[in-house]
Amino acid sequence: MIRLWFGLMATLAFTASAQDGGQLYETYCGACHAANGEGATGGQFPPLAGSEWVDGPAERAIQIVLHGLEGPVEVSGKPFNLLMPPQGAMLPDDQIAAILTYVRSSWGNSADKVTPAMVAKARAATADRSKPWTAPEILKLHPLPKPESPLRNLTSRVYHGEWKKLPDFAKLTAENVEEEHDGILSVTHADRKDHFGIVWEADFMVPKTGEYIFRFACDDGGRIILDGEVMLEVHGLGPMGGGRTQAAKLTLEKGPHPIRIEYYEFTGQEGISISWKGPDSDDWNELSDTKLKPGRKGPPSIPITPTAKRAAIYRNFIQGTTSRSIGIGFPGGVNFAYSADHMAPELAWKGDFIDGGLHWTNRGVGAQSPAGKDVVKLTSEPALPEGSRFRGYQLDAAGNPTFYNKIGELKLSDAYHASDNQISRTLSVDGNGEPVSILISESHAMGSIDGTAKVMPQPDGTTRTRLSGTMNFTVRDKLTLKVAGPSLLEKGPELYLLLAPGESATLTYTWK
Ligand code: HEC
Structure with missing residues (x-):
């Protein structure tokens, strides 16, 4: 070329x-x-x-x-x-x-x-x-011009001591206090290489009201206190970056915000990197003279996690499902991704929910994979008859979602709850019309039946099953799917739920 x-x-x-x-x-x-x-x-x-x-x-x-x-x-x-x-x-x-x-x-x-x-x-x-x-x-x-630092009135205090975790600097006496007029944090201000701590204080001048992301890495540990509250903390001893990098996203008003950065170095390498991104910036801006090299793993890790009481939600591209997907991470460590395009829960997994780093830092480029394990692909095609439409979802106080779909004149609601190791799903159909067939699995094996199941082979080669009780299936060898509902329809490897208006069914997915 x-x-x-x-x-x-x-x-x-x-x-x-x-x-x-x-x-x-x-x-x-x-x-x-x-x-x-x-x-x-x-x-x-x-x-x-x-x-x-x-x-x-x-x-x-x-x-x-x-x-x-x-x-x-x-x-x-x-x-x-x-x-x-x-x-x-x-x-x-x-x-x-x-x-x-x-x-x-x-x-x-x-x-x-x-x-x-x-x-x-x-x-x-x-x-x-x-x-x-x-x-x-x-x-x-010919060095590049340095952008003006948003840190005003920056002071640094250097302390001596051997700490493996954050000391209470308020109780210690600084060896040295300095004004840093360049507004740049640097560990080279310490007069030794090991066994020291630094506390910086400044006003962070927020240029514009909006959403800000901060990224924090240090060797060894430290924390950032913004507006009097701990925003980020790196614990213990270890190198900069990698899995120790922390990030936070928050909305800030234009104007000065007091910031305090506490840092300690035990032995070996030392360094601190704080970078930020505002509503107008595509790039990271550094507050420190050390630049965090992007790890080979790409964007920093920003795990999204449910709280003890509320499920977490993630609306962005999730690997393994369609582009309009909604991820839900339940407090018990079970997760699923619902495809609004296919109107179905397409992925279920256990353990960690998802890492928001990719989409917080990269403006939605690419798809993020589930962070946990035992990922099961439930279905991969539209689950409702042609012409059906996704109509949105609601979250209850605990973050449990209910998805709504329109099928002709009928309305389908599809509600999710979870407990340890299982997700349960209640589907019900309202309105007037013929029963609806809803794809629930593309690959399953019949398990046990509790109650009665009347199996009726149809002339077209499908099988209809009338249930009074529950039927258990195995999905991709990883899940047990328990169906408590009126009727099932099997077309080759595909399993459908048949719901008439006024009927409902419960599906429970349990990891083996
Ligand atoms: C044949 C293609 C080509 C032409 C013609 C060319 N450049 Fe470049 N320019 C490049 C590439 C490629 C780089 C980056 C080189 C690298 O990756 O190290 C670059 C880098 C630069 C940079 C530094 C990086 C940046 O993007 O600011 C400047 C300044 C620059 N070019 C100016 C010019 C100017 C002015 C002209 C015309 C007089 C010119 N270039 C003509 C290909 C070209």
């Missing part, structure tokens, strides 16, 4: 004559960075619009245009690892100046203009250079 670009540029070089920055930009940069500055091919190339690389002092951008850039680089929070070929030999100083002046004042960028004299000086300073810059090389010479 790179060779193709060189060819293209050689042709363009001869046809371009305008000295207008915008036109020169389109000719020499637009193929890769796109006319709108967002990066060509849907952002596979890095953007110049809103890029921190083109902001601030101009020399960094001038050097990149002169000599190119290669290798891993992060632009506006997104990683790239490509090659930008040098443009210096092809473009005279005045054209580079015109292009960069255009880039730095377009698409919302606002940085000072670039003069031919600045380009000439930069060119002379690196005349010996014969290969593209790497990001670390150029950043060492």
Whole structure:
């Protein structure tokens, strides 16, 4: 691909004559960075619009245009690892100046203009250079501008002591108190490498009322107190990141909010990272000089868990079901996902409910898998007759959901409760019309019968069963499904419940 670009540029070089920055930009940069500055091919190339690389002092951008850039680089929070070929030999100083002046004042960028004299000086300073810059090389010479810290009136207090858990700093005397005018947290302020603690206090200036997410990691431990309440805590001893990273989401009013960060280091590595994201930011903003590297596992872990008294709900893509799904995690550690598209509970699992990290941090990209174990796929196709419609759901005070569906003139309600190791489901049909068939399993094996079951083979090859009592089935070898309802219909491997208006049925799913 790179060779193709060189060819293209050689042709363009001869046809371009305008000295207008915008036109020169389109000719020499637009193929890769796109006319709108967002990066060509849907952002596979890095953007110049809103890029921190083109902001601030101009020399960094001038050097990149002169000599190119290669290798891993992060632009506006997104990683790239490509090659930008040098443009210096092809473009005279005045054209580079015109292009960069255009880039730095377009698409919302606002940085000072670039003069031919600045380009000439930069060119002379690196005349010996014969290969593209790497990001670390150029950043060492021309660091990126630091965004203004939202921490005002930041003070740090350093303490000495050997702690394996958070001490009561209020009872201790600080060795050292400092004002940190840059508003950045740094563990390098301590005068030793091991056995110390730091307490920072500041006002966190919330730029805009809205929802904020905070992410906290430290080596070893600490906590963040915002508006007088503990927001996040990392316990014990251990490295930064990985499974120890904590996150919280909360709504904050615009204006100052007192924040206090308590931190302790036992031995070994040390570090603290607090990053935040507001209603307007796609990227994480750091409050600390250490940046939390995104783990190989991707987004941070933000487990969503039910409380002792109330089920948790999660409305987002869940792996293994359709895109409109509603996850419910019950207090006893049983969970299911209801597909609003198929009007059925499609997945059931035990243990942990789900991790919200992916969708809190990534704007809903991708589907999240259930966090627990023993996942059972119940059905994977529409459970109600064609033309049926999902009409929404209600939660009771304990978070137990009831889903509503419309089937022609009939209304189906489908209510869920749970206890240890089992989920029970009550279906009832209201209105006037023919009995409705509701798919309840795609793969089952007949178990025992309590009571009587009148089995009636039908001419079309299906089997109807009239129940007075309960019937037990095994679903995918993992669950026992107990059906207490009027009639069942079996079509090959598929099992349907037949409900006439006024009738109801109870289904109980128990893990083996
Ligand atoms: C052949 C494609 C190509 C052309 C032409 C090109 N660039 Fe780039 N540019 C890239 C790539 C690819 C990177 C990232 C390199 C990496 O991954 O290390 C980049 C990076 C940059 C960066 C730093 C990162 C960023 O996105 O802010 C700047 C600034 C930049 N280019 C400006 C320009 C300007 C100005 C021109 C025109 C004079 C230009 N580029 C022409 C491909 C190109």
